[in-house]
Amino acid sequence: MAKGNINVSVENIFPLIKKFLYSDHEIFLRELISNGTDATSKLKHLIAIGEADTELGDAKIEVSIDKEAKTITIKDQGLGMTSDEVEKYINQIAFSGAEEFLDKYKDNEAGIIGHFGLGFYSAFMVASKVELITKSFKDAPAAHWTCDGSPEFTLVESDKADRGTEIILHIAEDSLDFLEENKIGGLLDKYNRFNQVPIKFGTKEINDPEFTPATTKDAEGKETTEAHKQITVDNIINNTAPAWTKMPADLKEEDYDNFYRELYPMQFEESLFHIHLNVDYPFNLTGILFFPKLSPSMDMQKDKIQLYQNQVFVTDNVEGIVPDFLQMLKGVIDSPDIPLNVSRSGLQADGAVKKISGYITKKVGDKLVSLFKKDRADFEKKWNDIKVIIEYGMLSEDKFFDKAKKFALYPTVANSYFTFDELLEKTKDSQTDKDGNHVVLYAANKDAQHSFIQAATEKGYEVLILDSPIISHLMQKLEGSAEKVKFTRVDADHIDNLIKKEDNVISKLSDEETTTLKPIIEAAVNSKTYTVQLEAMDSAASPFIITVPEFMRRMKEMQASGGGGGMMGMGNFPDMYNLVVNTNSPLVSDILNNKDGEAQKHLISQAFDLAKLSQNLLHGEELTNFIKRSYALIK
Numbered sequence: 001m002a003k004g005n006i007n008v009s010v011e012n013i014f015p016l017i018k019k020f021l022y023s024d025h026e027i028f029l030r031e032l033i034s035n036g037t038d039a040t041s042k043l044k045h046l047i048a049i050g051e052a053d054t055e056l057g058d059a060k061i062e063v064s065i066d067k068e069a070k071t072i073t074i075k076d077q078g079l080g081m082t083s084d085e086v087e088k089y090i091n092q093i094a095f096s097g098a099e100e101f102l103d104k105y106k107d108n109e110a111g112i113i114g115h116f117g118l119g120f121y122s123a124f125m126v127a128s129k130v131e132l133i134t135k136s137f138k139d140a141p142a143a144h145w146t147c148d149g150s151p152e153f154t155l156v157e158s159d160k161a162d163r164g165t166e167i168i169l170h171i172a173e174d175s176l177d178f179l180e181e182n183k184i185g186g187l188l189d190k191y192n193r194f195n196q197v198p199i200k201f202g203t204k205e206i207n208d209p210e211f212t213p214a215t216t217k218d219a220e221g222k223e224t225t226e227a228h229k230q231i232t233v234d235n236i237i238n239n240t241a242p243a244w245t246k247m248p249a250d251l252k253e254e255d256y257d258n259f260y261r262e263l264y265p266m267q268f269e270e271s272l273f274h275i276h277l278n279v280d281y282p283f284n285l286t287g288i289l290f291f292p293k294l295s296p297s298m299d300m301q302k303d304k305i306q307l308y309q310n311q312v313f314v315t316d317n318v319e320g321i322v323p324d325f326l327q328m329l330k331g332v333i334d335s336p337d338i339p340l341n342v343s344r345s346g347l348q349a350d351g352a353v354k355k356i357s358g359y360i361t362k363k364v365g366d367k368l369v370s371l372f373k374k375d376r377a378d379f380e381k382k383w384n385d386i387k388v389i390i391e392y393g394m395l396s397e398d399k400f401f402d403k404a405k406k407f408a409l410y411p412t413v414a415n416s417y418f419t420f421d422e423l424l425e426k427t428k429d430s431q432t433d434k435d436g437n438h439v440v441l442y443a444a445n446k447d448a449q450h451s452f453i454q455a456a457t458e459k460g461y462e463v464l465i466l467d468s469p470i471i472s473h474l475m476q477k478l479e480g481s482a483e484k485v486k487f488t489r490v491d492a493d494h495i496d497n498l499i500k501k502e503d504n505v506i507s508k509l510s511d512e513e514t515t516t517l518k519p520i521i522e523a524a525v526n527s528k529t530y531t532v533q534l535e536a537m538d539s540a541a542s543p544f545i546i547t548v549p550e551f552m553r554r555m556k557e558m559q560a561s562g563g564g565g566g567m568m569g570m571g572n573f574p575d576m577y578n579l580v581v582n583t584n585s586p587l588v589s590d591i592l593n594n595k596d597g598e599a600q601k602h603l604i605s606q607a608f609d610l611a612k613l614s615q616n617l618l619h620g621e622e623l624t625n626f627i628k629r630s631y632a633l634i635k
């Protein structure tokens with residue numbers, strides 16, 4: 001029997017391991033299963049190259065719980081270890097590996113991604129004693145290593161006859177909850193549901209596939225079918241060949257749908273489309289990303305992109321790996337090239353990670369281009385569900401902005417969908433004002449801005465419907481990308497002022513009359529919020545129109561949705577409106593010519609309230625007064 005000290009220089013590693021992030025004790029299982037998986041893959045490789053004279057069989061990893069003995073056992077059928085190898089790999093390599101990991105971890109507590117790399121010694125997070133019984137595929141006696149959490153260990157021969165390694169964890173008193181089947185089942189499902197080697201966790205009853213229940217008829221012709229024969233089989237908890245590990249050419253549309261359902265069993269909406277990632281140079285990455293159907297009631301944070309490493313779950317926090325705007329996607333990425341023992345900030349500096357992030361952005365862009373080209377009608381149908389992600393991407397990544405010009409859509413109130421270039425082409429002649437500004441008209445809400453939309457469409461203008469929260473930032477960017485293009489919301493002014501043409505409307509009122517009228521209206525309106533503006537417009541247009549100056553509104557919106565670009569302090573600026581009075585409207589002439597001061601005031605108030613009403617600005621006492629006044633008028 002051998003006894004020894006693992007490493008005299010660091011006696012305190014065990015208490016350190018135990019103290020290691022309390023909530024992450026669960027990773028011990030993933031680490032030990034990964035070792036079993038590696039041991040199985042290595043053996044497979046050795047057999048393949050003729051260096052191991054043995055059969056792999058249907059090698060699996062078995063996880064079992066013994067509540068009475070208070071143990072959890074993880075048993076593999078991999079290459080095993082000789083006694084000398086235990087000495088080398090467990091006492092020296094694994095130990096110094098754990099030591100190194102903890103050393104890094106100490107300085108970098110919460111930042112480490114997925115806490116990979118602690119390895120074999122993570123067993124001591126939950127166990128007070130660990131036994132390792134192993135038999136190598138080589139012709140050598142089995143070895144039995146025991147360690148009770150002190151740096152001392154024992155190593156003796158064992159009579160284990162079958163190849164592979166068995167780790168027996170004697171669960172510590174403070175970790176007994178790990179002896180619950182549900183707990184272990186949950187962890188297997190979280191970390192290992194796509195493990196490369198099958199994992200057996202108990203058994204289950206299934207209908208015997210070899211057996212066909214017989215149906216018999218009695219004298220009256222009533223049919224009875226006998227019960228199905230049940231058999232007990234291994235409960236294999238994982239799918240060893242998930243869709244993302246296959247070649248895109250080998251998968252059909254329904255395979256992707258099935259995988260989406262497998263990944264998110266609680267998600268009842270189908271995904272809109274998928275992007276299969278598959279690259280092996282200059283880095284290794286596979287995965288499938290899904291564009292989810294975003295519905296406002298859905299908890300967007302719930303089903304996130306999952307990061308795997310060689311089919312083992314690491315984390316669903318892909319910050320720093322996947323560009324921000326794509327974090328609303330779902331699916332899986334699997335890459336052995338993402339360093340996990342660094343902090344999040346360390347990730348950003350990593351060359352491979354930067355390339356990965358760039359590659360994902362490019363693939364998503366390419367896929368969108370091809371979907372758009374392949375079936376534009378279908379793309380238009382999906383636009384509402386994907387626009388937020390794309391608009392966010394256009395704002396945050398310049399390369400994506402350039403690519404998105406090919407497929408980003410701008411829907412109109414009449415349900416046409418234009419690309420930006422198509423829109424500019426279509427409206428170039430009609431919507432360019434006398435100063436050469438190409439005015440892109442848009443509305444944020446079809447109902448609220450109804451009268452303005454109508455006025456614009458009657459003139460034959462195209463009005464876009466742009467209602468995303470970040471759209472004001474995007475408009476700013478689009479304006480910057482095209483010369484003399486100006487976005488203007490339809491209610492920013494009277495339509496004739498939004499796109500000013502050469503033909504000036506002649507005012508029915510003389511300058512003198514206008515000068516007389518202005519203070520009369522200002523006195524009746526009596527509000528600092530409204531700036532009265534008298535303008536000669538089409539006589540059929542409304543007499544009073546309330547407008548929100550484009551610049552002011554957009555700055556406020558940009559500030560509200562964050563992301564910079566807004567003017568300092570604009571967010572707190574009070575609402576300001578223009579009250580545009582159409583001096584060519586017959587009603588305005590009536591107001592001017594009415595010599596009864598009270599009646600004149602009444603007319604102004606009534607017209608002003610109607611203008612407010614059309615902008616949904618009439619509330620409370622003002623609304624009550626308006627209704628009373630209106631009834632009085634029709635009496």
Ligand SMILES: Nc1ncnc2c1ncn2[C@@H]1O[C@H](COP(=O)(O)OP(=O)(O)OP(=O)(O)O)[C@@H](O)[C@H]1O
Nearest residue numbers: 035036039080089090094097117118119120121165
């Ligand atoms: N189940 C096992 N079967 C065979 N060898 C094993 C097994 N578990 C551990 N080993 C050996 O012990 C070594 C150290 O294991 P440990 O888990 O500490 O680190 P690792 O697996 O090399 O790396 P990582 O830090 O990523 O886990 C392994 O490299 C392997 O040689």
